Amino acid sequence: MATTMQLSIDCADPECLVRFWATALGYVAEAPPEGFPDWRAYWLHHGVPEEELGDGDCADSVVDPDGVGPRLWFQQVPEGKSVKNRLHLDLKVGGGLSVPLETRRQRVDAEVERLLAAGASRQRVLFTEGSDHYGVTMQDPEGNEFCLC
Incomplete structure (x- = not known):
């Protein structure tokens, strides 16, 4: 059986990259799990400390609406990009x-x-x-x- 995967991308502004990559790939912003109004509420419910959640409560991932392609998660980090990607x-x-x-x-x-x-x-x-x-x-x-x- 194949292993499922997601591609995680460090960034400064997840909301910006969610919009861009949804447009580029024909993906959609991933909705929060059922029962949660937004992703912040979901992560807080699961014990993630407030200071690790970054800014806002917007989606920080995009998914293939057909369920075929991998999920892309945009992880907010404090440091900026400094060198060429090793993966693209x-x-x-x-x-x-x-x-x-x-x-x-x-x-x-x-x-x-x-x-x-x-x-x-x-x-x-x-x-x-x-x-x-x-x-x-x-x-x-x-x-x-x-x-x-």
Whole structure:
């Protein structure tokens, strides 16, 4: 049996990243468990000290509404991001190698524009003339790297 997993991302502003990654992935903010008005109430009920809960009572995770993809949890931490990620997400928006390169390029570029409008920044284009790969490296609103390919 496979082990389930979530991806935990340290951040300064979970609410901002919940909005961004829900938009980027087509995910939704995770609702608090039944019987709790918000996540803060849930964690307090389970004995998590107030000082460990960060700011606000908003959702700090996103989930795939179809239940297929992993949960992403945004953990508020006091320190800022200081180096390149050792792990990053590849968002496969181009359609794969069975799709003509020019079509993949158009799809990736359209997604770049959509995510720029959502708060991402473009870092570099990943393409070499004569290759069959096209991608773009980007950063989310807190500087976490991810690729569109």
